Amino acid sequence: MTVQWFPGHMAKARRQIQEKLQLVDIVYELLDARIPYSSSNPMMNEIIKHKPKLIILNKADIADPNVTQQWLNYFKQKGQPVITIDALHQNAIKHITEASKEILKEKFEKEKAKGLRPRPIRAMILGIPNVGKSTLTNNLAKRKAAQTGDRPGVTKAQQWIKVEKELELLDTPGVLWPKFEEKRVGYNLAVTGAIKDTILHLDDIILYALDYLIAHYPDRLVERYNLSGQFEDKVAVLDEIGQKRGFLQSGGYVDYDKVYEILLREIRSVKLGRLSFELPSDIPTSEEK
Numbered sequence: 004m005t006v007q008w009f010p011g012h013m014a015k016a017r018r019q020i021q022e023k024l025q026l027v028d029i030v031y032e033l034l035d036a037r038i039p040y041s042s043s044n045p046m047m048n049e050i051i052k053h054k055p056k057l058i059i060l061n062k063a064d065i066a067d068p069n070v071t072q073q074w075l076n077y078f079k080q081k082g083q084p085v086i087t088i089d090a091l092h093q094n095a096i097k098h099i100t101e102a103s104k105e106i107l108k109e110k111f112e113k114e115k116a117k118g119l120r121p122r123p124i125r126a127m128i129l130g131i132p133n134v135g136k137s138t139l140t141n142n143l144a145k146r147k148a149a150q151t152g153d154r155p156g157v158t159k160a161q162q163w164i165k166v167e168k169e170l171e172l173l174d175t176p177g178v179l180w181p182k183f184e185e186k187r188v189g190y191n192l193a194v195t196g197a198i199k200d201t202i203l204h205l206d207d208i209i210l211y212a213l214d215y216l217i218a219h220y221p222d223r224l225v226e227r228y229n230l231s232g233q234f235e236d237k238v239a240v241l242d243e244i245g246q247k248r249g250f251l252q253s254g255g256y257v258d259y260d261k262v263y264e265i266l267l268r269e270i271r272s273v274k275l276g277r278l279s280f281e282l283p284s285d286i287p288t289s290e291e292k
């Protein structure tokens with residue numbers, strides 16, 4: 004899904020989410036494990052206010068495990084509950100349910116002390132486009148044959164997916180807008196496929212990605228494209244890839260469009276191994292809360 008976000012859309016998304024928030028005990032903020040900061044919504048905490056939040060780093064199967072560990076440490080140090088999952092392949096349910104129970108322990112103990120009946124935790128997924136919200140929802144839903152039931156909502160009856168005896172999920176995830184301001188964030192979203200390649204120039208995206216790979220994963224580049232390892236001149240690297248792969252036009256010139264396409268496709272399809280494009284130290288200090 005590609006949405007062009009305008010202020011009107013953002014206000015509407017925010018309003019809809021805030022209505023649904025009243026129905027849930029906890030929010031699952033789904034982030035792309037390869038770019039946790041870039042894939043976060045800039046106003047998340049302002050929107051959910053004091054609602055308990057579990058950060059779920061999704062797509063952990065294709066992120067660099069060493070970097071993911073750094074992100075786990077980063078969030079834990081801030082006292083922010085966080086888990087990693089892989090919404091496509093892995094059974095994430097136990098992980099999510101256990102983490103939610105831990106976060107809400109006190110709230111549910113208080114309810115019990117008041118004599119209220121035990122009840123399932125109610126949750127909703129929030130995230131920017133492409134982080135895997137639908138994949139996770141479908142995965143959680145099919146385990147229990149997507150039992151849905153109406154419960155009076157604020158604006159309309161909400162559909163609930165009974166995930167476990169102890170957990171119910173709102174069937175429609177909340178879609179939030181990505182960050183727009185920082186160039187680096189835009190490139191990260193483009194490289195990982197969260198925004199359409201056409202929004203930014205493809206050559207700029209590739210040069211950004213190549214820079215990052217040269218700085219952080221030079222050996223992967225050398226191995227994948229059988230390169231010499233001379234990385235001073237990026238255009239020369241593109242030439243080398245083109246020549247090694249035989250992407251040549253008449254006259255022997257390198258067909259850069261082909262090189263761009265292959266590089267981007269192979270980065271996204273893990274042909275260069277599991278990559279992450281962001282470290283906790285990349286977060287601007289002004290954003291540190």
Ligand SMILES: Nc1nc2c(ncn2[C@@H]2O[C@H](COP(=O)(O)OP(=O)(O)OP(=O)(O)O)[C@@H](O)[C@H]2O)c(=O)[nH]1
Pocket residue numbers: 004005061062063064065088089090091092130131132133134135136137138139178
């Ligand atoms: N490797 C991997 N791919 C994933 C994972 N979760 C989702 N994907 C892929 O990521 C892409 C986007 O997933 P969606 O579930 O459509 O993402 P979404 O957040 O619902 O996207 P919107 O509908 O645009 O808001 C799809 O191609 C999924 O197959 C994961 O854990 N690992």
